[in-house]
Amino acid sequence: MISLLQKTKILSNTPSRAIIQIDGVYPGYGITLGNALRRVLLSSLEGAAVTSFRVAGVAHEFSVVPGMYEDVIQLSLNLKRLRFKVFSEEVEKIRVAAKGAKKITAADLDKNAQVEVITPDYPIATLTDPKASLELELTIERGIGYILAEKRKRKEKLPIGTIELDANFSPVTRVNISVENMMVGERTDYNRIKLEIDTDGSLDPVEAFHQSLGILMEQFQALRGDVDSPKVKEQESTFAVLEKREDIKAIPVSEAKISARTVNVLTKHRIKILGDLDGKTWQKIKDFQGMGEKGLEELRNVAKEYGLDIK
Numbered sequence: 001m002i003s004l005l006q007k008t009k010i011l012s013n014t015p016s017r018a019i020i021q022i023d024g025v026y027p028g029y030g031i032t033l034g035n036a037l038r039r040v041l042l043s044s045l046e047g048a049a050v051t052s053f054r055v056a057g058v059a060h061e062f063s064v065v066p067g068m069y070e071d072v073i074q075l076s077l078n079l080k081r082l083r084f085k086v087f088s089e090e091v092e093k094i095r096v097a098a099k100g101a102k103k104i105t106a107a108d109l110d111k112n113a114q115v116e117v118i119t120p121d122y123p124i125a126t127l128t129d130p131k132a133s134l135e136l137e138l139t140i141e142r143g144i145g146y147i148l149a150e151k152r153k154r155k156e157k158l159p160i161g162t163i164e165l166d167a168n169f170s171p172v173t174r175v176n177i178s179v180e181n182m183m184v185g186e187r188t189d190y191n192r193i194k195l196e197i198d199t200d201g202s203l204d205p206v207e208a209f210h211q212s213l214g215i216l217m218e219q220f221q222a223l224r225g226d227v228d229s230p231k232v233k234e235q236e237s238t239f240a241v242l243e244k245r246e247d248i249k250a251i252p253v254s255e256a257k258i259s260a261r262t263v264n265v266l267t268k269h270r271i272k273i274l275g276d277l278d279g280k281t282w283q284k285i286k287d288f289q290g291m292g293e294k295g296l297e298e299l300r301n302v303a304k305e306y307g308l309d310i311k
Contacts, residue, residue, distance in 0.1 A: 002026050003184075005033075010206060011194075018205035022193040023182060030179035030191030037195065038175045040212040046260055047171035047202060048086040048115075048142050050079045051152065052164045056135035061163050067132020070125050072163070078125065080165055082106050083118040084140055085202040087265060087290025090114075092140045096124070099133045113289060115140060116268075118201045143169035171203040204267060210254040211263075250275060256302045262295040274306055281311045 006024035013019075025033065053076070055065060061072045070078070086092055096109045104127065107120035125134060139162075149164035158164070176196040184190040197205040251274045254263050269288050271277060277285075277299070286296060303310045 005029075013204075013206050015204065016199050016201045018195075018197050018209070020195045020197065020206070020209055022195075024184050025191035025193055027187070027189045027191060030193050034177035034179055034193045034195070036216060037209070037212055038177050040215050041172045041175045041197060041208060042170060043145050044215050045171055045203065045208055045211055046142055046144050047169040047200070048084040048140055049167040049169050050082055050084075050138050050165055051141045051143075051149075051167045052139040052158065052162050053079055054137045054159065054161050054163070058163075059161055065125075065132075065134060067127055067129030068125055068134060069128050075125055076163060076165055078123055079138065080168070081119070082122055082124075082138075083171075083200040083202055085116040085118060085264070085268075086114060086140060086142050087116075087261075087268075088114040088292075089142070089261065094138045094140060095136065096138075097133075097135045098127060101127055101130050101132065103127075104134065109138070116202075141167070143167060145169060171199050172197065172205075172208055173200055174198040203264070207252075207254055207263065207267060207272075210252055211260060214254070251306070253277075256306070258298040258302060259295070262291070262298050265290040265295060274302070274308060277303070278309050279311075285310070 003024070003026055005022055005026070009021040009023070011019040011021050022033075055063075055072065055075070058065060058072060061076060063072050065072065065075075068075075092112060092115050094109045094112050094115060096104060098104050098108060104124045105120065106117050106122045106124060108124070109117060124136070127134060146166070146168045148166050152164070152167075174196075175198070178194045180192050180194075181188060182190050182192040195209065197208055199205050199208055253266050253272060253274060253276075256274060265288055266272075266276075268290070282296070285291060285299065299310070302308065
């Protein structure tokens with residue numbers, strides 16, 4: 001019988017980098033599991049990016065803005081490097097207007113309650129003439145993976161002067177895996193997986209790891225038929241298993257039945273496990289930035305399933 005791996009260890013964790021170790025992996029499974037996690041981490045997690053922009057007085061990307069050091073192509077490259085966290089499902093617009101000789105960074109963007117700028121120090125453009133001015137509007141969207149501008153489907157025609165960008169939505173910037181042998185019992189050929197995960201700061205790297213696990217589990221469950229087939233024996237619920245272990249409150253919110261968007265909102269407000277919700281009021285949760293009715297409904301179902309005390 002193939003044994004199951006041991007508990008995951010978080011060796012280090014910062015807002016943008018984590019090192020995760022998985023011990024006791026069955027011989028030969030280290031590369032298999034490690035590569036699968038790496039592929040999902042890099043390609044399948046939701047993030048936000050600039051998908052298009054408009055500059056007042058500019059008709060196309062080959063134009064030059066008077067008094068601006070960069071041309072429009074260099075400006076577009078700068079905008080592609082900006083990173084954001086978006087709390088709504090809608091397309092968001094952010095503007096910046098500047099006059100006089102100055103260096104414009106992401107910190108100069110107008111405030112938007114639904115958008116958090118992760119890279120405020122990143123440069124956007126440089127005005128070199130005291131009489132120069134720049135009016136810029138960015139379109140920010142949520143998405144998965146890397147999508148070319150020409151592959152993006154639009155429901156309506158874009159305004160004249162809108163310049164579309166290829167968008168890299170992935171919040172994960174680098175994943176390194178290493179596999180080494182370890183001793184389990186009398187065998188020395190079991191595997192140890194070490195994952196180094198770097199993100200852009202919009203998603204906690206440990207949360208990224210949990211989300212990638214969830215994606216893989218859903219895909220394999222669909223292959224097995226657990227999702228739709230009534231013939232598969234119903235497995236014991238997560239709640240029943242954890243009730244026996246008496247550690248329901250230690251469940252990460254990412255493992256509950258809630259969307260990634262709701263998980264991101266909770267994480268931003270320092271709620272990482274179900275126990276953090278205990279004692280909170282529905283009104284306080286409703287006031288969380290980015291929390292909508294759909295998220296509240298998901299949390300009501302979770303509270304009922306796990307017996308949480310939310311007043």
